[in-house]
Amino acid sequence: MGLVLQAHATIFILGNLVASQPLAQSLKETIKITAVNFNGEQMQITWAAKDYFPDRTVTFFYRFGTALQNRAWKQCPNYILDQGYNSGCLFKTEGPTLTISFKDKNGSEELFNYTLKSDFFIKPNPPENVTFHWKGDTVTIECNKPKTPARCLELELQYKSKYDKEWQSRKSACCKVEEQGFDPEKCYSFRVRLERTSICNRIPYASEWAEVTVWRNGSLLDSCADDIKPLSDNVILLISVLAVLLVIFLLQIFVCKCQRFQKSVMPVIPDPKHIFSDLFNDHNGNFQEWIDKTDNAMGQTKMECVEHECIIEERTEQEDEKEASEKLCELLNMNERDYLSSAHNTCLPPPASDTVSFRSFKFCMNEDMYVIL
Numbered sequence: 001m002g003l004v005l006q007a008h009a010t011i012f013i014l015g016n017l018v019a020s021q022p023l024a025q026s027l028k029e030t031i032k033i034t035a036v037n038f039n040g041e042q043m044q045i046t047w048a049a050k051d052y053f054p055d056r057t058v059t060f061f062y063r064f065g066t067a068l069q070n071r072a073w074k075q076c077p078n079y080i081l082d083q084g085y086n087s088g089c090l091f092k093t094e095g096p097t098l099t100i101s102f103k104d105k106n107g108s109e110e111l112f113n114y115t116l117k118s119d120f121f122i123k124p125n126p127p128e129n130v131t132f133h134w135k136g137d138t139v140t141i142e143c144n145k146p147k148t149p150a151r152c153l154e155l156e157l158q159y160k161s162k163y164d165k166e167w168q169s170r171k172s173a174c175c176k177v178e179e180q181g182f183d184p185e186k187c188y189s190f191r192v193r194l195e196r197t198s199i200c201n202r203i204p205y206a207s208e209w210a211e212v213t214v215w216r217n218g219s220l221l222d223s224c225a226d227d228i229k230p231l232s233d234n235v236i237l238l239i240s241v242l243a244v245l246l247v248i249f250l251l252q253i254f255v256c257k258c259q260r261f262q263k264s265v266m267p268v269i270p271d272p273k274h275i276f277s278d279l280f281n282d283h284n285g286n287f288q289e290w291i292d293k294t295d296n297a298m299g300q301t302k303m304e305c306v307e308h309e310c311i312i313e314e315r316t317e318q319e320d321e322k323e324a325s326e327k328l329c330e331l332l333n334m335n336e337r338d339y340l341s342s343a344h345n346t347c348l349p350p351p352a353s354d355t356v357s358f359r360s361f362k363f364c365m366n367e368d369m370y371v372i373l
Helices: 002-007 022-026 233-265 277-281 287-301 317-335
Strands: 011-014 030-038 042-047 059-064 078-082 085-092 097-103 110-117 131-135 138-142 153-161 168-173 176-179 188-196 213-216 219-221 354-358 361-365
Touching: 030 110, 042 059, 042 097, 059 085, 131 213, 138 153, 138 188, 153 176, 168 176
Parallel strands: none
Antiparallel strands: 011 030, 030 042, 042 085, 059 097, 078 085, 097 110, 131 138, 138 176, 153 168, 153 188, 188 213, 213 219, 354 361
């Protein structure tokens, strides 16, 4: 009910005020009320209770028909409340002419009354049995004709693709609308409603929107998220081939990495059987024949030895005698510990009592020494 109240326009009506009442004297000449006739079946009258009847509860009475018919008044069966005060009434539509009356809480004193045409405030129901026809770039939408004369209604179409932010609108006489320029490859959302024209209505009320439907190239979809084009066979085949090649390439990289890792962790041990492959393949296991051929091959490939010239310096007889004498002195120094302190670098021979010669060598002798030949 709240949604209905927000959608309605307001009208200002000049009622018959009862001047003898203090309340009527405080009211303005115009009172703002809202009247809606839901498809000629149910009336709704609302008013600003806080503005015109502050801190006071009023009762609402109505009757259909002209003054000559003088029908009985009916009290509101369903009140609309605003902060605990009566601010509206909902009742059944019983004719084209409606008279309303506001009375005090007890219903004894009339505060305001007014007569209006209920047919000028009709709000139609949403369109029923809506059909879509999609041909090329043209969409045709139709709905069932209501009881209201067709001249009083217009069919409004709104649509947008999944790339649009705002609805596009198109109106046509009831109850068919046709629009061109649709892309069969795009997904569109459609909604329609009926609007009562100003020819028949004092206020051009429009119905609520019918359920939104989603279409693409004549096919009804659940949502534009389902608007996925199927892939052709060639595209599927190409994708499959590329996927297989990619998998093979990745496997090769993986195998190379594994082999490199395996070699770094466990180096390959050479197989000795390949060394003797010629023995069995070329010589049928004849070891002598194989070794002879191998020696010949090794002889041919042996590198030549480069002899280095050795230069021997000739020594003179005096140098030899001097060297021998120095060595003998060192030997004597080792045996004679008493003379070590006095013979540091130079051999000082003791007083010689005799000299012994051996070939070209001469030895100094004393009484404590002897020579064994």
